Amino acid sequence: MQHIIDRFISYVTVDTESDANSDTTPSTAKQWDLAHKLVAELKAIGLTEVTIDDNAYIMATVPSNVDHDVPVIGFISHFDTSPDFSGANVKPQIVSNYDGGDIILNAEQNIVLSPDYFKDLLQYKGQTLITTDGTTLLGADDKAGITEIVTAAEYLMQHPEIKHGKIRIGFTPDEEIGRGAHKFDVAAFGANWAYTMDGSQIGELEYENFNAAGAKLTFKGKSVHPGYAKGKMINSMLIANKFISKLPKEEVPEMTSGYEGFFHVTGITGSIEESTVQLIIRDHDSKKFAKRKKLVKKIADKLNRNYSKQFGGDIVEYEIKDQYYNMKEKVEPVFHIIDIAEQAMKDLGIKPLIKAIRGGTDGCQLSYMGLPCPNIFAGGHNFHGKYEYVPVESMQKAADVIVKIAELTAQKK
Numbered sequence: 001m002q003h004i005i006d007r008f009i010s011y012v013t014v015d016t017e018s019d020a021n022s023d024t025t026p027s028t029a030k031q032w033d034l035a036h037k038l039v040a041e042l043k044a045i046g047l048t049e050v051t052i053d054d055n056a057y058i059m060a061t062v063p064s065n066v067d068h069d070v071p072v073i074g075f076i077s078h079f080d081t082s083p084d085f086s087g088a089n090v091k092p093q094i095v096s097n098y099d100g101g102d103i104i105l106n107a108e109q110n111i112v113l114s115p116d117y118f119k120d121l122l123q124y125k126g127q128t129l130i131t132t133d134g135t136t137l138l139g140a141d142d143k144a145g146i147t148e149i150v151t152a153a154e155y156l157m158q159h160p161e162i163k164h165g166k167i168r169i170g171f172t173p174d175e176e177i178g179r180g181a182h183k184f185d186v187a188a189f190g191a192n193w194a195y196t197m198d199g200s201q202i203g204e205l206e207y208e209n210f211n212a213a214g215a216k217l218t219f220k221g222k223s224v225h226p227g228y229a230k231g232k233m234i235n236s237m238l239i240a241n242k243f244i245s246k247l248p249k250e251e252v253p254e255m256t257s258g259y260e261g262f263f264h265v266t267g268i269t270g271s272i273e274e275s276t277v278q279l280i281i282r283d284h285d286s287k288k289f290a291k292r293k294k295l296v297k298k299i300a301d302k303l304n305r306n307y308s309k310q311f312g313g314d315i316v317e318y319e320i321k322d323q324y325y326n327m328k329e330k331v332e333p334v335f336h337i338i339d340i341a342e343q344a345m346k347d348l349g350i351k352p353l354i355k356a357i358r359g360g361t362d363g364c365q366l367s368y369m370g371l372p373c374p375n376i377f378a379g380g381h382n383f384h385g386k387y388e389y390v391p392v393e394s395m396q397k398a399a400d401v402i403v404k405i406a407e408l409t410a411q412k413k
Contacts, residue, residue, distance in 0.1 A: 070165025106134030140380030
């Protein structure tokens with residue numbers, strides 16, 4: 001188990017935070033640091049066809065060791081971390097034989113990881129946890145996934161008695177800012193299907209995700225001296241507030257779960273003359289997703305009609321862009337790839353947790369690019385913040401699942 005701990009720590013201590021405001025790929029130069037390290041490591045453990053392109057997309061091969069036709073399968077993870085919280089100077093803490101109580105992440109700042117709030121912790125009593133020191137995120141999203149894939153590949157190379165077909169490995173930048181699959185060369189990858197190792201708790205197996213869109217609305221106003229503003233001033237911030245107030249009040253992330261969709265205001269900037277609202281729109285159901293986008297347009301169009309005379313034109317401009325779609329449509333026709341993953345977990349004594357993702361992964365975009373790609377647990381919890389942690393046993397189990405999937409896929413029917 002120490003081997004997987006050491007590998008994981010060697011990855012998370014490299015800062016790979018991505019940046020949505022950058023137009024390069026990768027979005028930050030520091031992602032190259034881990035990318036080059038991974039390329040060297042993949043070569044060192046004996047993988048073939050190890051490549052890295054100009055955008056830091058890494059691919060490699062575990063060669064087949066059988067003489068019959070076997071579908072080429074792939075395993076994919078991303079090496080960037082979220083810009084939501086600092087990923088610099090990560091100092092992982094090891095909690096051996098977790099006793100089920102509070103974990104002091106940072107005594108000086110009184111930062112405590114407690115099962116009273118994070119009840120999932122109690123699943124891992126007696127196990128070894130890796131946590132943050134309370135000042136950064138951990139980076140298990142998705143360096144746990146990378147750790148598991150490299151560990152499984154190394155194990156397969158060292159154990160030729162385990163029969164498997166050709167296995168492709170892919171590591172991507174910029175997933176956390178929604179660009180992880182944008183420049184992924186599906187043809188060069190050459191797999192019949194793949195799995196992202198990017199889920200959370202042990203047992204997760206996901207082939208449904210949100211349909212997703214982002215909206216930007218710009219509200220105009222007229223600034224007049226407040227002493228003489230009656231009938232003249234139009235405060236764009238108040239118009240923006242009217243727009244937000246017309247959205248369904250209970251259809252927000254903090255009040256929804258399961259298959260329930262939502263509207264989520266992610267940013268507001270404003271002055272009297274101009275205000276901007278950033279909004280994301282999510283729903284698993286494609287028809288409900290379309291209705292949500294129409295509602296945003298309907299509210300904005302009504303504001304334009306109400307203020308057209310006073311303002312002298314449209315008072316709000318809006319742009320709505322689709323971001324990704326529910327992979328279910330692309331995975332269901334090849335559902336055997338879910339059956340194989342589910343069987344692999346059962347064979348290893350892991351209870352499969354098949355549920356819909358309340359988010360998206362590289363896999364949902366890749367599925368629409370011709371590479372069906374459901375998602376498997378990587379083991380971490382509380383991503384994108386100081387309370388992030390991962391049980392080492394979950395990472396080991398995920399690596400075991402990869403090996404078992406490879407073995408099951410190669411069995412003659």
